[in-house]
Amino acid sequence: MIAGSLFKISFDALIANKLRSSLTFLGIMIGVTSVMTIISALEGMMGAVAEDLSALGPSTFFVQRMGMITSEEQFLEMIKRKPLDLEMEEFIVNGCPDCDKVTPRSGTQAKVKRGNEALNQVSIRAARANMIDIVDVQVEQGRFYTSEEELYHQKVAFIGDKIREVLFAGVDPIGKDIKINNQKYTVIGISKKRGSPFGGENEDNFVYIPFATYMKQFGRPGRYLSYIIKAKSVEKLEDAMDQVRVILRSYRHVPYNEPDDFSLLTADMILDFLNQITRVFRLGLIGISSISLVVGGIVVMNIMMVSVTERTREIGIRKSLGAKQKHILVQFLFESLILTMTGGIMGIVLGYIIAKSLMGMIDMNISPSALAIISGVSISTGIGLIFGIYPAMKAARLDPIKALSYE
Amino acid sequence: MPLIETRNLSKTYVMGAENVHALQDVSMTIEKGEYVAIMGPSGSGKSTLMNLIGCLDTPTKGEYYLNSKKVSQMNDNELANIRNREIGFVFQTFNLLPRATALHNVELPLIYNGTPTRDRQDMAKLALTKVQLEDRMDHKPSELSGGQRQRVAIARALVNNPSLILADEPTGNLDSKTSEDIMVLLNDLHRQGNTIIIVTHERNVARHAKRILSILDGRIAEDQIIKESDRNGVH
Ligand SMILES: Nc1ncnc2c1ncn2[C@@H]1O[C@H](COP(=O)(O)OP(=O)(O)O)[C@@H](O)[C@H]1O
Ligand SMILES: [Mg+2]
Numbered sequence: 001m002i003a004g005s006l007f008k009i010s011f012d013a014l015i016a017n018k019l020r021s022s023l024t025f026l027g028i029m030i031g032v033t034s035v036m037t038i039i040s041a042l043e044g045m046m047g048a049v050a051e052d053l054s055a056l057g058p059s060t061f062f063v064q065r066m067g068m069i070t071s072e073e074q075f076l077e078m079i080k081r082k083p084l085d086l087e088m089e090e091f092i093v094n095g096c097p098d099c100d101k102v103t104p105r106s107g108t109q110a111k112v113k114r115g116n117e118a119l120n121q122v123s124i125r126a127a128r129a130n131m132i133d134i135v136d137v138q139v140e141q142g143r144f145y146t147s148e149e150e151l152y153h154q155k156v157a158f159i160g161d162k163i164r165e166v167l168f169a170g171v172d173p174i175g176k177d178i179k180i181n182n183q184k185y186t187v188i189g190i191s192k193k194r195g196s197p198f199g200g201e202n203e204d205n206f207v208y209i210p211f212a213t214y215m216k217q218f219g220r221p222g223r224y225l226s227y228i229i230k231a232k233s234v235e236k237l238e239d240a241m242d243q244v245r246v247i248l249r250s251y252r253h254v255p256y257n258e259p260d261d262f263s264l265l266t267a268d269m270i271l272d273f274l275n276q277i278t279r280v281f282r283l284g285l286i287g288i289s290s291i292s293l294v295v296g297g298i299v300v301m302n303i304m305m306v307s308v309t310e311r312t313r314e315i316g317i318r319k320s321l322g323a324k325q326k327h328i329l330v331q332f333l334f335e336s337l338i339l340t341m342t343g344g345i346m347g348i349v350l351g352y353i354i355a356k357s358l359m360g361m362i363d364m365n366i367s368p369s370a371l372a373i374i375s376g377v378s379i380s381t382g383i384g385l386i387f388g389i390y391p392a393m394k395a396a397r398l399d400p401i402k403a404l405s406y407e
Numbered sequence: 408m409p410l411i412e413t414r415n416l417s418k419t420y421v422m423g424a425e426n427v428h429a430l431q432d433v434s435m436t437i438e439k440g441e442y443v444a445i446m447g448p449s450g451s452g453k454s455t456l457m458n459l460i461g462c463l464d465t466p467t468k469g470e471y472y473l474n475s476k477k478v479s480q481m482n483d484n485e486l487a488n489i490r491n492r493e494i495g496f497v498f499q500t501f502n503l504l505p506r507a508t509a510l511h512n513v514e515l516p517l518i519y520n521g522t523p524t525r526d527r528q529d530m531a532k533l534a535l536t537k538v539q540l541e542d543r544m545d546h547k548p549s550e551l552s553g554g555q556r557q558r559v560a561i562a563r564a565l566v567n568n569p570s571l572i573l574a575d576e577p578t579g580n581l582d583s584k585t586s587e588d589i590m591v592l593l594n595d596l597h598r599q600g601n602t603i604i605i606v607t608h609e610r611n612v613a614r615h616a617k618r619i620l621s622i623l624d625g626r627i628a629e630d631q632i633i634k635e636s637d638r639n640g641v642h
Contacts, residue, residue: 005518016506317502320463321563322491322519324484400463404502 006327010334017307021339024303028343028380029350031296034289036351036376037358042282044359044366049274053267056135059100059234060267061241063092063227063248067263068273081261083223088251092229095247098240101230103128104211106221112207113179114167122163123206124180126214126221127228134230137208142174142189150210157185161193162204180207183217237266293379296343297387304336304391315395316403329396336388337381344380348373408475409436410570410602411460416469416479418455418625429455431625432469437604439570442597444616445606452625453606454575460604461494461573462486474570491519495564497574501556503548503563509535510544513563520567534562538592554585561592565601572596574605578612590615 014021066078092102105127112122131137132144137158145156157178164173173187185207194203215221231240241264248254248262308315315328352368359366418430430452437443445453458464459471462478465486471479473493481489490496495516503512513531522530535544538558548556557577564572574593578586594615597603607613614633621629 002518002521005524009518012506313502314504317504318515318519319487320461320490320496320502321516322487324487324519327519401458404463404498 002327003330006331007334010331010338013307013311014335014338020303020307024300024336024339025343025346027296027299028293028340028383029347031289031293031383032344032347032376032380033350033354034292035286035379036348036372037354038285038289039372039375040352040355040366040369041358042285043369043371044355046275046278047366050271053271056228056267057230058267059231059237060134061229061231061237062263062265063229063244064263064265065223065226067265068270070273078263082252084225084227084262086220086225088248089227091247091251092227092244096229096240096243098232098236098243099229100232101130101134103131103134103228104221105131105226105228106211106214106224108218108224110181112163112167113182114177117167119163119166119205121205122180124214124218125206125208126211126218127208128211131208131228134228138192138194140190140192142187144189144208145210150212153213153216154210155183155185155213156188156210158189158191158208159187160191160204160206163207164190165204178207180209181217185209241266293383296340297383300336300340300383301387301391304332304388305394307335308332308391308395311395312398312403312406315398316400316406319398319400320404325396328398329392332392332395333385333388336392337384340380340384340388341377344376344383347380348376351376409472410439410441410474411435411437412472413459414470416456416459416466416471418452418459418464419467428625430459430466433625433627434469435620435627435630437602439602440597440600441602441604442594442615442617443604443620444613444618445604445620445622446608446613447622447628448608451622453608453622455625456622457573457575457604457606460571461496462489463496487519491516492567493570495561495567495569495572497557497560497564497572497577499576499579501548501553501560501580503556503559505548508545508547509540509551509559509562512548512559513566515563516567530566531562534566535559537565538562552585553581554588557581557585557589558592561589561596565596570602572601572603574603576606576608578607578609583611586612 063084065081065084069075069078086104089102089104092099096102105125107123107125109121110124112119129145129147129150132139137144140161142158144158145154148154149156157180159173159178163178167173167178168176173190176187177184178187179185191204191206229240229244231237245260245264249260252261254261318328352366352372356366412435414434416430416433417428420427420429433456445456447453455464459466460473462473462481466479469479470477473489476489478486478489504515507515510528510531513534514527517527517530532541532544535541538561540555540558540562543551543555546555548559551559561572561574561577564574572593577593578589581589590612593603593605603616605612605616613619617633619629619631619633620627621631
């Protein structure tokens with residue numbers, strides 16, 4: 001009952017001081033907006049990466065010459081490793097009973113042309129026809145290439161959405177030709193639009209061609225060769241990795257007391273690693289944007305101090321009529337909380353809108369995140385409490401007689 | 408059992424190296440239903456005594472009993488409770504909230520004892536009616552005359568049915584005609600059974616009371632019961 005009345009007193013005071021209230025409100029709103037924009041955008045990015053990697057499926061793993069580098073020593077060790085080679089493929093296929101599908105993988109960048117239109121630095125990706133069963137490649141139109149086309153080195157191309165957009169504006173690409181570094185390929189399929197998690201490299205700017213065809217044009221892949229392997233099931237993933245490890249160690253003559261001279265990676269491991277290396281960066285960004293929150297908090301404290309000083313007499317009157325310290329404390333805390341919480345809620349909404357439009361520019365979508373909303377609400381409540389408590393306590397502790405005689 | 412009893416009540420202000428003895432060893436009793444005027448020159452300690460009686464301040468020394476409760480050793484919260492329930496204070500400068508209506512100003516003491524909103528408004532309207540301001544309830548202090556403002560303050564002092572109404576120079580900011588109106592109002596309240604203590608340095612104002620406590624240099628110099636004959640011309 002008393003709390004309700006105190007709330008009304010606080011609310012009326014805020015309405016009576018519109019300019020001052022809106023300044024405080026604005027300070028908090030800007031702070032929360034910037035933090036929310038960053039949290040939402042980061043969450044969106046990490047979510048997109050996770051989604052991207054999960055396209056690989058939980059039973060898939062990579063074989064690579066170099067793994068994830070976390071130290072200089074590791075880098076120096078890995079850089080000395082022999083490249084993988086194509087002969088390994090047969091050993092793995094025959095020697096790994098728990099492996100379901102295996103494909104070597106390579107790639108390069110090339111110029112892709114059609115008539116007068118050209119795209120430079122398109123990612124040319126080479127894999128066997130079974131790539132479509134390993135990685136979740138979404139076909140928008142047409143089809144992926146087949147093992148027959150692979151076997152006969154057919155010059156067929158499965159293109160990303162960016163290629164369609166730039167080279168085939170308003171034209172159906174299926175059956176039409178494109179040139180990859182001046183060699184003619186026939187488009188047989190188009191991938192669904194994917195967007196790009198990091199803004200820079202466009203995830204739709206690629207062409208998949210059969211591995212054998214790739215080698216005919218670009219030669220043997222050398223250091224840029226890796227494998228993607230799909231285990232028979234998620235449960236068989238570890239067994240499959242162990243089998244591949246044994247095969248490769250013996251194939252590459254690694255002594256029993258030496259570590260692997262190649263790396264086996266799952267999508268989970270890569271995601272963990274990404275999370276780990278971007279953590280400092282993410283915390284840093286949040287930290288920087290938090291400065292604006294502290295500034296907002298100081299604005300709250302200052303304005304509340306002014307408000308307390310200006311209303312010293314009012315406080316004296318209330319105390320002389322029987323207001324206890326806690327009543328005055330709550331009255332002023334309500335004031336700062338109303339301002340910071342409404343500012344916070346506005347900040348969450350605005351931050352989300354900004355993050356969404358920013359991510360929209362790089363073709364990514366984000367959805368409202370519970371983490372962002374909860375942290376936004378608790379941050380703004382926290383600021384209201386932390387920076388509001390001192391002025392409120394000052395008000396509550398005023399001596400009634402001194403307050404009454406304040407001019 | 409007296410309503411108020413003080414024993415050697417003293418208040419000393421420390422001003423740097425100097426001690427100001429604003430009140431020294433005041434011992435007195437005031438019964439329920441009395442009408443007392445406290446008189447004395449400026450700086451003699453009248454307000455200091457009023458603030459102690461009104462529980463706005465605590466004594467440096469001595470004891471103070473209100474309704475047999477020892478107030479002189481109460482903490483902040485208990486004092487706030489007493490101020491809220493037992494005491495109605497009327498100030499020289501009215502001390503109304505400038506942005507609030509007369510009605511809301513009178514409601515204030517009721518907010519702090521948790522009276523529900525509806526009852527609060529009814530009680531405040533009743534108190535404003537008692538001071539003949541029923542048609543000014545929605546006015547803000549700036550829209551009222553000095554006399555009307557003091558009436559609002561008196562309504563606010565009355566609203567909780569306190570044991571004691573304290574008025575520190577209530578007519579100090581008013582012209583003589585308006586002062587007289589306010590004194591008539593206080594007389595009425597006294598007649599209805601309220602205990603009233605009023606501080607003044609004007610004879611004209613003090614003659615309304617039934618008893619005059621004269622204060623000089625922080626001590627009671629004289630405690631005088633007014634005979635009816637001295638009160639000629641008083642309504
Ligand atoms: N807060 C204070 N600090 C120091 N001295 C004070 C304070 N309040 C009152 N005094 C002194 O105490 C004495 C009595 O003051 P007061 O009770 O206000 O007198 P009155 O109301 O009779 O004019 C005066 O000398 C005054 O200067
Ligand atoms: Mg005085």
